[in-house]
Amino acid sequence: MTVGTDWATAWVRGTIDTVSEHRAELISLDREIGDADHGENLDRGFQAVATKLDTLTPETPADVLKMVASTLISTVGGASGPLLGTAYLKAAGSIAGKTELGSADIVALLTAARDGVVLRGKAEPGDKTMIDAWTPAVEAAAAAEAAGADVPAVLSAAADAAEKGAADTEPLVARKGRASYLGERAIGHRDPGAQSSSLILREAAIAAGE
Ligand code: ADP
Ligand code: MG
Ligand code: MG
Numbered sequence: 001m002t003v004g005t006d007w008a009t010a011w012v013r014g015t016i017d018t019v020s021e022h023r024a025e026l027i028s029l030d031r032e033i034g035d036a037d038h039g040e041n042l043d044r045g046f047q048a049v050a051t052k053l054d055t056l057t058p059e060t061p062a063d064v065l066k067m068v069a070s071t072l073i074s075t076v077g078g079a080s081g082p083l084l085g086t087a088y089l090k091a092a093g094s095i096a097g098k099t100e101l102g103s104a105d106i107v108a109l110l111t112a113a114r115d116g117v118v119l120r121g122k123a124e125p126g127d128k129t130m131i132d133a134w135t136p137a138v139e140a141a142a143a144a145e146a147a148g149a150d151v152p153a154v155l156s157a158a159a160d161a162a163e164k165g166a167a168d169t170e171p172l173v174a175r176k177g178r179a180s181y182l183g184e185r186a187i188g189h190r191d192p193g194a195q196s197s198s199l200i201l202r203e204a205a206i207a208a209g210e
Pocket of ligand 1: 034035037038041042077078079081083117120121122128129130131176177191192193194
């Protein structure tokens with residue numbers, strides 16, 4: 001089984017809705033260890049994505065992801081805009097020209113997205129950032145693909161690992177971004193960017209029919 005442009009569009013539509021539904025929760029996570037704008041930043045970005053999606057006639061999944069990338073980069077002021085924008089841009093690049101994506105393509109896409117965030121933000125696993133959702137997601141997706149999982153199962157494994165990764169940021173001290181100014185006061189709070197990345201990855205699995 002493969003997924004294509006309809007999957008990418010459904011993923012983005014699901015993301016627009018989940019970001020809007022979790023706006024307040026993401027704001028309150030960012031209030032604890034940042035500046036209380038993460039939900040607002042992402043919702044602004046994905047509402048702009050929603051507007052553009054209505055006029056886009058994508059021919060490939062990469063067309064959809066490229067539009068998300070440029071929209072997030074141009075409309076989200078906070079750190080998360082360029083970071084996630086680069087994730088979507090690199091993800092699009094990894095599947096350029098393809099109309100149908102299999103399990104290995106999905107692993108390549110997720111890996112490229114994660115590598116894009118690292119390229120931009122230089123965070124390592126354990127720094128209490130969105131990387132702590134993306135990296136376990138990539139590892140779980142690769143393991144699932146190696147074991148013969150189909151696309152929905154690969155994406156479910158990624159989303160499950162991202163959820164756990166986001167929860168596992170709670171005891172960490174932050175070493176990147178605004179939360180790093182707090183030192184030990186960041187302990188006990190979940191990283192907002194890891195949480196939003198896990199929401200985004202869950203929508204990828206739902207769009208594939210998990
Ligand atoms: P800002 O911090 O500019 O207000 P947001 O609140 O929208 O931006 O995003 C904050 C999130 O960005 C953090 O929770 C963290 O996950 C992520 N982040 C910040 N800096 C980095 C980095 N260098 N690498 C990866 N992720 C980062
Ligand atoms: Mg913030
Ligand atoms: Mg901010």
